[in-house]
Amino acid sequence: MDGAVYRFGQYALDADRRRLSCDGLRVDAEPRALELLCLLVEHRDRVVSEDELCDRIGRGGAVSRTALAAWVRTARLAIGDSDSGQQLIRTVSPHGYRFVAGATVASGGGPAPGADHEVIRFCRSADGTRIAYALTGEGPPLVKTANWLTHLDLDRTIPMWAHWFDGLTRGRQLLRYDERGCGLSEWTVPSFTLDDLVDDLDTVVNAAGLDRFPLLGVSQGGAVAVAYAVRHPERVSRLVLTSAYARGQQIRAVSDxxxxxxxxxxxIARAGWRSQDSSFLRYFASQFLADATPAEWDAFAAYQRQTTSPANGLRFLEEFTRIDVSGIADQVACPTLIVHSRDDARVPVAQALELATLIPDSRLVLLEGRNHLFTATDPAWPTFLSHLHTFLSE
Structure with missing residues (x-):
């Protein structure tokens, strides 16, 4: 261990002293469980095998799998996780574990492998709306447009998003931000139009001092990325659109x-947001994470409740169904990579085909799967990262 203090959510883990605290209060746990937790957090960029954990914790002595399982369970309980939930420590088949929440190095002898420093900052958009943004990692920039829904202070600690930041910051500095109306950005705002969202993106890149950069758009963030690339062709070097669409569901509907x-x-989405009924929210979550479990759908719903208000959730939904960049997509002047799951349960693959047809210098990659948002265990995830990094390095 290198003496670093790792922070994830409300927890701080002092790797040198083997000390865990929650909101500043010490959490007592069995020493072997804390040692296991330190090993998993330090090596969170990979799966740590049971054999390696037994060897490191047992220091060469015999350690039973039963004892190891007990330490994993204790470590999970100490950080508010569980064997069934596995929101922070995930069991990975066939025989290993991985710490899947994002963590930052708060102090100590420097960052551990895969860790990076992050500072959240604020700026004001054209209409005065406060927008929160963060820079993570080192290297050439990669800008990610905001999408449904984000929270800068939470996203690196939840399984749904943590792997995105690990993957997107490999050799790059990632600039991300919370959309107006959610996360740490201002919630009371006059409007959520596409022009507003493009203005917010422009405000963020200006505040970060970026001149020219590749731009990544996920889901409805893809339409924002397309509109920005058309409005500012001199600034966008490359465009990556993932699970994106040119036209919202109401706009692209042509038959009764x-x-x-x-x-x-x-x-259905309106009913879920208004009533916060779990059955409606599960249905909505299943469109984003088609291959997830009911428990993961519930976690997604709980996350949404933390990111914005029900009123804003409804405003987002209604605006996004009316998004339309089909009339300007042919004006994108930079090379573009379009990645989409063949059986995306939220946005049909036909939307990827439409974008590829409209954008002149584009290439289309279709991946097997149903998830709208790639999960850490989704077979499409490493393939997506491979295509992304190859495209950006060309």
Whole structure:
């Protein structure tokens, strides 16, 4: 261990002293469990095998798998995790564990492998709205547009997003921000139009002092990225669109059946946000994480409740169904990579085909899977990262 103090959520883990605290109060745990936790956090960039854990903790002596399982369970309980939830420490088949939450190095002898320093800053958009943004990692820049929904202070500690930051900051400095109306950005705002979202992105890159950069758009953030690339061709060197669409569900509906489906989908989402009923919210979450478990859908719903208000959630939904950049996408002047799951349960693959048809210098990569947002265990995730890094390095 290098003496670093790792922070994740409300927890701080002093790796040198083997000391864990929550909101400044010490958490007592069995020493072997704390040692195991330190090993997993320090090596969170990979799966740590049971054999390696037994060897390191047992210092060459015999350690039973039963004892190891007990230490894992104790470590999970100490940080508010569980064997069934596995929100922070995940069991990875066939025989290993990985710490999947994001962590930052707060102090000590420097960052551990895969760790990076992050500072959250604020700026004001054209209409005075406060926007929160953060720079993570080192190297040439990569800007990620905001998407449904984010929270800068939480995203690196939850399994749904933590792996994105580990992957996107490999050899690069990632600039991300919270959309107006959610996260640490201002919640009481006059409007959520596409122009507002593009202005917010421009404000953030100006505040960060970036002149020219590759731009990544995920989900509805893809439309924001397209509109920005058209408005500021001199600033966007490359464009990456993932699970993106040119036209929102109501705009792209051309038949009565499609219009009815779009209205039903919106009404279900409205009902979920208004009532906070778990059945509605699970259905909504299942569109984003089709291959997840009910427990993971519930975690996604709980995360959404932390990121914005029900009123803003409804405003987002209604605006996003009306997004349309199909009329300007042919004006994108930079090389573009479009990545999409073949069976995306939220945005049909036809939208990826439309973007690839409209954007002149584009290439399309279709990946096997149903998830709208790639999870850490999704087979499509490492393939996506490989295509991304190859494209950005060209």
């Amino acid at each position: 059946d499609e219009r009815d489906a779009a209205e039903v989908d919106l009404n």
